Structure formats: structure tokens, C-alpha cells
Amino acid sequence: MTIQQIEDEIVEEFSLFDSWDDKYEYIIDLGKRLAPLDNKYRIDENKVRGCQSTVWLAAEYKEDGKIYFTADSDAIIVKGLISMLIRVLSGRTPDEIINAPLTFIQRIGMTTHLAQTRSNGLLSMVKQMKNYAVAFKIKNSQLQ
Amino acid sequence: MQVAADLQKGLDVYAIREQFPILKREVKGKPLVYLDNAATSQKPQVVIDALVNYYTNYNANIHRGIHTLAEEATAAFEATRDTIQKFIGAASREEIIFTRGTTEGINLVAYTWGRQNLHAGDEVIISGMEHHSNIVPWQIICEEKKAVLKVIPVDDNGELILEEFKKLLTEKTKIVSVVHVSNALGTVNPVKQIIDAAHAKGAVVMVDGAQSSVHLDINVQEMDCDFFAFSAHKLYGPTGVGALYGKKHILEAMPVFQGGGEMIKEVTFAKTTYNDLPYKYEAGTPNIADVVAFKAALDFMTETGMKKMRDYEHELLAYATEQLEQIEGLKIIGKAREKTSLISFIIDKVHPQDVGILLDNRGIAVRTGHHCAQTLMDRFCIPGTIRASFAIYNTKEEIDALVEGLKKAIKLLV
Numbered sequence: 227m228t229i230q231q232i233e234d235e236i237v238e239e240f241s242l243f244d245s246w247d248d249k250y251e252y253i254i255d256l257g258k259r260l261a262p263l264d265n266k267y268r269i270d271e272n273k274v275r276g277c278q279s280t281v282w283l284a285a286e287y288k289e290d291g292k293i294y295f296t297a298d299s300d301a302i303i304v305k306g307l308i309s310m311l312i313r314v315l316s317g318r319t320p321d322e323i324i325n326a327p328l329t330f331i332q333r334i335g336m337t338t339h340l341a342q343t344r345s346n347g348l349l350s351m352v353k354q355m356k357n358y359a360v361a362f363k364i365k366n367s368q369l370q
Numbered sequence: 371m372q373v374a375a376d377l378q379k380g381l382d383v384y385a386i387r388e389q390f391p392i393l394k395r396e397v398k399g400k401p402l403v404y405l406d407n408a409a410t411s412q413k414p415q416v417v418i419d420a421l422v423n424y425y426t427n428y429n430a431n432i433h434r435g436i437h438t439l440a441e442e443a444t445a446a447f448e449a450t451r452d453t454i455q456k457f458i459g460a461a462s463r464e465e466i467i468f469t470r471g472t473t474e475g476i477n478l479v480a481y482t483w484g485r486q487n488l489h490a491g492d493e494v495i496i497s498g499m500e501h502h503s504n505i506v507p508w509q510i511i512c513e514e515k516k517a518v519l520k521v522i523p524v525d526d527n528g529e530l531i532l533e534e535f536k537k538l539l540t541e542k543t544k545i546v547s548v549v550h551v552s553n554a555l556g557t558v559n560p561v562k563q564i565i566d567a568a569h570a571k572g573a574v575v576m577v578d579g580a581q582s583s584v585h586l587d588i589n590v591q592e593m594d595c596d597f598f599a600f601s602a603h604k605l606y607g608p609t610g611v612g613a614l615y616g617k618k619h620i621l622e623a624m625p626v627f628q629g630g631g632e633m634i635k636e637v638t639f640a641k642t643t644y645n646d647l648p649y650k651y652e653a654g655t656p657n658i659a660d661v662v663a664f665k666a667a668l669d670f671m672t673e674t675g676m677k678k679m680r681d682y683e684h685e686l687l688a689y690a691t692e693q694l695e696q697i698e699g700l701k702i703i704g705k706a707r708e709k710t711s712l713i714s715f716i717i718d719k720v721h722p723q724d725v726g727i728l729l730d731n732r733g734i735a736v737r738t739g740h741h742c743a744q745t746l747m748d749r750f751c752i753p754g755t756i757r758a759s760f761a762i763y764n765t766k767e768e769i770d771a772l773v774e775g776l777k778k779a780i781k782l783l784v
Contacts (some may be wrong), residue, residue: 246731250782251729251782254783278739279753280752300753301721303723303727303728304723305726327761
């Protein structure tokens with residue numbers, strides 16, 4: 227599946243919920259089920275800036291030419307959001323990540339609910355994931 | 371039943387609510403429950419009207435013009451100064467300086483009094499429950515002057531340990547700058563005792579009144595503080611304006627803060643002489659409209675009745691404390707003997723941010739996080755709290771809605 231297709235899939239899943247209570251319940255559930263982060267990644271360099279909760283985000287570039295993300299947060303809703311970002315962006319090439327539209331965030335209404343304040347850091351996470359892709363791409367081009 | 375009970379207490383909360391237009395709005399399809407009053411309070415119609423009236427009828431620059439509008443604007447601006455003087459019990463109107471808010475008031479003192487009076491090895495004392503705005507200005511000036519910043523520790527109940535303060539206080543102490551009421555805990559600090567002890571050692575005292583000015587009766591002469599700073603927006607007034615009180619003889623001896631128009635007597639390229647108090651510290655065109663509306667806010671409070679407001683706020687605090695304590699896993703942070711209507715708490719296994727998001731989804735506005743008091747959060751070894759802070763327009767039904775919202779949030783999150 228392409229990134230676009232996965233984004234569409236998430237949007238469709240969210241359309242099944244009648245209320246924001248249900249949407250949050252789903253996001254919280256995603257957060258609870260996110261694969262645990264290896265302790266070696268729980269370091270200051272992997273912290274994403276956010277005012278209230280701490281997010282650790284690690285990226286690994288594997289031999290298949292794709293980037294794999296793992297992450298964690300002390301706040302569960304943020305963790306649920308990360309889980310969705312990982313579903314969309316993990317296991318993709320740097321170019322795919324850099325060009326990912328990520329319109330699903332807006333389409334599921336997340337931008338109106340979690341306004342773009344410094345408190346939730348959703349946009350910081352997206353930015354950080356794209357930064358990793360850019361960094362790996364530059365590194366690759368230097369190696370070649 | 372509720373209406374009758376409130377009337378008996380003296381404050382008709384439903385009549386008060388009618389005066390705050392924003393309380394009629396909905397958030398996320400639910401009636402707004404605004405419990406973030408320690409961050410900023412909502413504004414009554416009289417304050418909004420004062421702003422509109424100023425711009426509609428007599429907007430002009432003050433002090434300079436001789437035309438009618440300028441005279442009207444100047445009169446309204448200066449009338450606010452008189453009202454503040456009475457409101458905080460200052461000896462003279464020259465002791466009231468308009469600022470952008472509490473933060474600017476503290477910075478003004480650090481940059482003027484501090485720059486003149488602090489020298490290498492001198493000591494500045496603050497407390498362990500300061501807002502960042504009463505930490506950082508002192509760190510900056512201490513670093514510049516090679517002075518030392520000392521901190522009064524906080525006990526487990528969220529009270530200052532006065533015995534430790536007395537040990538910190540020495541002949542080297544030049545200024546003590548302490549918060550009157552903690553924005554993160556609601557603790558009312560014994561400022562009178564702190565001031566008397568500091569004065570006995572020859573130090574001056576600055577009181578951060580950002581939170582106290584709306585909840586306590588302030589009398590700077592009785593308190594005997596040397597400086598007192600507060601912001602209009604926490605007292606049902608507009609944002610972007612506040613006042614700094616300083617004892618006249620201290621303000622007169624201090625160097626100027628910002629240079630510009632208004633603060634000068636005479637300017638030549640060789641030398642400039644400065645204006646008298648309070649204008650010496652009010653460079654440039656001030657925030658006239660908001661200063662004018664500040665008076666409307668203070669008048670609103672005085673007319674509502676200070677005692678009535680205090681009693682009602684205490685009733686809300688007692689009710690909220692009792693209700694919140696019944697929630698399993700909830701722990702109140704800050705159990706000082708004397709508190710204003712603010713409750714900070716944490717919940718077992720739950721991050722404050724998650725609770726804040728889920729409450730917002732029910733139209734309930736609380737504050738979550740470190741409340742710009744990271745050092746205090748470190749003291750309690752927590753990343754932050756959930757804070758509900760109450761104003762005179764809040765009701766017990768709203769506290770019930772908070773409790774209900776919290777229970778639902780916990781059920782989802784744990």
C-alpha cells in the first residue's frame with residue numbers, strides 16, 4: 227500500500243465513529259498497544275520538543291533502504307497519535323517520507339481538536355520524522 | 371435550591387454570570403466550564419464596554435494634547451491610577467506605575483533597582499514556588515552583578531519553610547522577591563512575616579501579586595512591602611496591562627528603566643533630565659485603552675463586594691476539595707493551611723495532558739503542565755499537574771461537571 231492509501235484507510239476508520247469520545251477511545255487504545263521502545267533509544271537526543279509530555283522518537287535506516295521508526299511517550303493520547311504516524315511513515319524510503327502529504331491529520335479533524343499549540347507537539351513529531359528522512363537522504367547521497 | 375443557597379451566602383452567582391458574555395458560549399458542543407482562571411479570568415461586559423467606549427468616543431494620545439479628546443483620554447487614564455492606589459492602599463498616586471503586567475513589573479525592579487543596588491557577593495532571595503517570571507529576571511541580574519540567588523525551600527504541604535528563610539537571611543541579603551500566592555499550588559504565603567524579617571536585616575522586599583490581587587484584600591502600606599506587581603487580566607480586566615507599586619523614596623532613587631517620550635523633562639544632545647514619578651518609568655505611549663478598562667474591572671470587583679467574593683471563592687474551594695478527594699487515585703498537590711480557590715492535582719497512572727485533552731472534549735477548560743513553575747514541579751518530583759482554578763462566576767454544578775469529566779477520563783485512560 228502507498229502512504230496515500232494508508233492515510234485513506236485511517237480516515238475511513240475514523241469515519242465509523244460518531245463522536246469524539248469514541249475517536250479518543252480509539253486513539254487511547256492505539257497508544258496502549260504501541261510496541262514498547264527499546265531502552266537504548268530512551269535518550270535525550272531522541273526527545274521531541276513539546277511543552278507538556280515527553281516523546282522519544284528513534285529512526286533506524288535499514289539495508290532495504292527504508293526508515294523504521296519506534297517511539298514512546300509518557301502521555302497516552304500522544305502515543306496514539308505517534309502510533310498512527312508510525313503506521314503511515316515507518317518502513318518507507320526517505321523520499322516517500324519527505325513527500326508524504328499527511329492530510330489524514332486534518333481529515334480526521336485532529337487539527338481542530340488538538341490545535342497547533344506547543345502543548346501537544348503533534349507537528350513537532352511530524353517535523354522530526356521528516357527531518358530524519360532528509361538527514362538519511364543527505365547521508366546516502368554523500369556515500370554514493 | 372442552589373440559587374437560594376447562593377443568595378443566602380450573599381453572592382448571586384447567576385446574576386454575576388449574566389455579566390460575562392463568554393460564559394454563554396459552547397465548546398465542543400457543550401456549555402463552557404471555564405476553570406482556568408489562574409491563567410486569566412474572563413471579562414465582564416462593563417470591561418468590554420469600557421474598551422469599546424474608549425475607541426468609539428475619546429481615543430487620543432494622553433498627557434500631550436490640549437484638545438478635548440486628549441484631555442478626556444488623559445483624565446480616564448489617570449483615573450485608573452487613582453483607583454489602583456485605593457485598591458491596593460498605596461500612600462500616593464505617584465507610587466503606581468503602569469506596566470504590561472506582573473512580569474514587566476518584576477523586570478523593571480530587577481533592571482533598575484537591581485542594577486543600582488546589587489554588587490558582587492550580594493544575595494537575592496526568592497522562594498521555591500516562584501513562577502518563572504520571578505526567577506529568570508533575578509538570575510539575569512545576579513549573573514551580571516555576580517550576586518548570588520538563594521531559594522527558600524518548600525515543605526511537603528506546599529508551604530514555605532520560614533525557619534530556613536530566616537537562616538538564608540543575612541547582612542548580604544539585598545532583596546527578597548517572593549510570590550504572595552502560588553499559581554501552581556494556591557498557597558498563600560505569610561508575606562508580612564517575610565517582609566518584617568527582611569526589613570530587620572536591611573533588605574527590601576518585592577511581592578509578586580499576580581495571583582493574590584484578585585483573591586486577597588491588598589494593602590501595601592499594612593503589608594509594608596517595597597514593591598508589589600500585578601496584572602489586570604487576572605482581575606477580570608484586559609490583557610497587556612498591569613501595575614507596579616513601589617515606595618516613593620525607593621522609586622525616586624532608582625535609575626530609569628526605558629528611555630523615550632513621556633519619561634523625560636528636557637532633552638538635549640548633551641544631557642537629558644527625567645520626568646517626575648510615576649512618568650519617569652512610563653516611556654512611550656502606554657496601553658491607554660486597556661488601562662482605562664482596568665478601572666472598570668476594579669470598579670466591578672469593588673461593587674460586587676470584596677468580602678462576598680472571598681466568601682464565595684472559599685466555598686467553591688472547600689466544595690471542590692471535598693469532591694475531588696473522593697476520586698480514587700487523585701492526589702492534591704499543595705495542602706497549605708491557607709489557600710486561594712485553586713486546586714492542583716495528579717492522578718495515578720494518568721498523564722495530566724491526557725486528562726486536559728479529554729476534559730476539553732467535554733467543554734471543560736483546565737490547565738495542565740508545569741504552570742511555568744518547573745522548579746516547583748521538580749520539588750514534588752512530578753512533570754506537572756492538572757489545575758482547576760475558580761472565579762466568582764463558577765458554580766458548584768461546574769465542579770460537579772469537572773468531577774464527572776475526570777471520572778470518565780480515568781475510566782478511558784487507565
